Amino acid sequence: DTGVSQDPRHKITKRGQNVTFRCDPISEHNRLYWYRQTLGQGPEFLTYFQNEAQLEKSRLLSDRFSAERPKGSFSTLEIQRTEQGDSAMYLCASSRTGISYNEQFFGPGTRLTVL
Amino acid sequence: AQRVTQPEKLLSVFKGAPVELKCNYSYSGSPELFWYVQYSRQRLQLLLRHISRESIKGFTADLNKGETSFHLKKPFAQEEDSAMYYCALSGGSYIPTFGRGTSLIVHP
Numbered sequence: 001d002t003g004v005s006q007d008p009r010h011k012i013t014k015r016g017q018n019v020t021f022r023c024d025p026i027s028e029h030n031r032l033y034w035y036r037q038t039l040g041q042g043p044e045f046l047t048y049f050q051n052e053a054q055l056e057k058s059r060l061l062s063d064r065f066s067a068e069r070p071k072g073s074f075s076t077l078e079i080q081r082t083e084q085g086d087s088a089m090y091l092c093a094s095s096r097t098g099i100s101y102n103e104q105f106f107g108p109g110t111r112l113t114v115l
Numbered sequence: 116a117q118r119v120t121q122p123e124k125l126l127s128v129f130k131g132a133p134v135e136l137k138c139n140y141s142y143s144g145s146p147e148l149f150w151y152v153q154y155s156r157q158r159l160q161l162l163l164r165h166i167s168r169e170s171i172k173g174f175t176a177d178l179n180k181g182e183t184s185f186h187l188k189k190p191f192a193q194e195e196d197s198a199m200y201y202c203a204l205s206g207g208s209y210i211p212t213f214g215r216g217t218s219l220i221v222h223p
Contacts, residue, residue, distance in 0.1 A: 003158075004158075031209070033211075040124070040215065040216075041215050041216070042119075042121075042201045042203075042213030042214050042215050042216050043159070043201070043213045044213070045210055045211060045212070048209070048210065056210060059210075091159070093159075103149075103161050103164065104161070104211070105160075105161075106158045106159040106160065107158065108158050109158070
C-alpha cells in the first residue's frame with residue numbers, strides 16, 4: 001500500500017497520560033498535514049510541514065500538542081496530559097509541491113478516546 | 116479569514132433524482148476549492164477541484180465568484196453516491212478550511 005499510513009488506528013488512554021501518533025506520508029510528498037476531526041465536523045487544521053520545517057503551528061489547540069517531522073519523512077503528533085476533550089479522530093494528509101493545486105491524500109486516521 | 120459553509124447536514128434523495136450539495140465560502144483572495152468524499156469505512160479522498168473543471172463520477176461543481184458558491188451537482192443520483200461530502204477551500208497559504216460536511220443518502 002503506497003498511500004498515507006497512520007499508527008495506531010485506535011488509542012484508548014486515561015486522562016492525564018501522554019499519547020503519540022505516527023504518520024507516514026506518500027514517499028514523494030514533501031508536505032504533511034495534521035488535522036483533528038470531531039463528530040459532525042469537518043477536518044480542522046492543526047499544523048503542517050514542508051519537508052522537516054514546521055511552517056504553521058499556531059493552530060495547534062494548546063501547548064499540550066506538538067508535532068515533529070525530524071527527517072522530512074514520517075511525522076509524529078504528541079498530546080501531553082490528555083483531557084477528555086481531546087477525544088477525536090486525528091487525520092494526517094500529505095501533498096506535493098510543484099504542482100498547480102494542493103490535492104491532499106489522507107490517511108485512515110487515529111481515533112483517540114480519553115477516559 | 117477563510118470560511119466554508121455547508122448548510123445541509125443531511126441530504127436524502129431517491130435513486131435517479133438530481134442532487135445538489137451546497138457550499139458557500141468566504142475568502143478575500145482567489146480561492147482554490149475542492150470537494151472531498153468519504154465513503155463508509157474508507158478514507159477521505161478528493162472528488163474534484165474547481166480549477167480542473169472536470170466531471171468525476173458524474174459530479175460537477177462550478178465556482179460562482181459572485182455568489183461565493185461552489186455547489187456540487189449530479190443529474191441522476193446512484194446508490195453508490197451515498198457518502199459524506201466535504202467542501203474545502205485553500206487560500207494562498209495552503210492551509211485548507213473544510214466545511215462540516217453533508218451526508219448524502221441515496222435510497223433505492
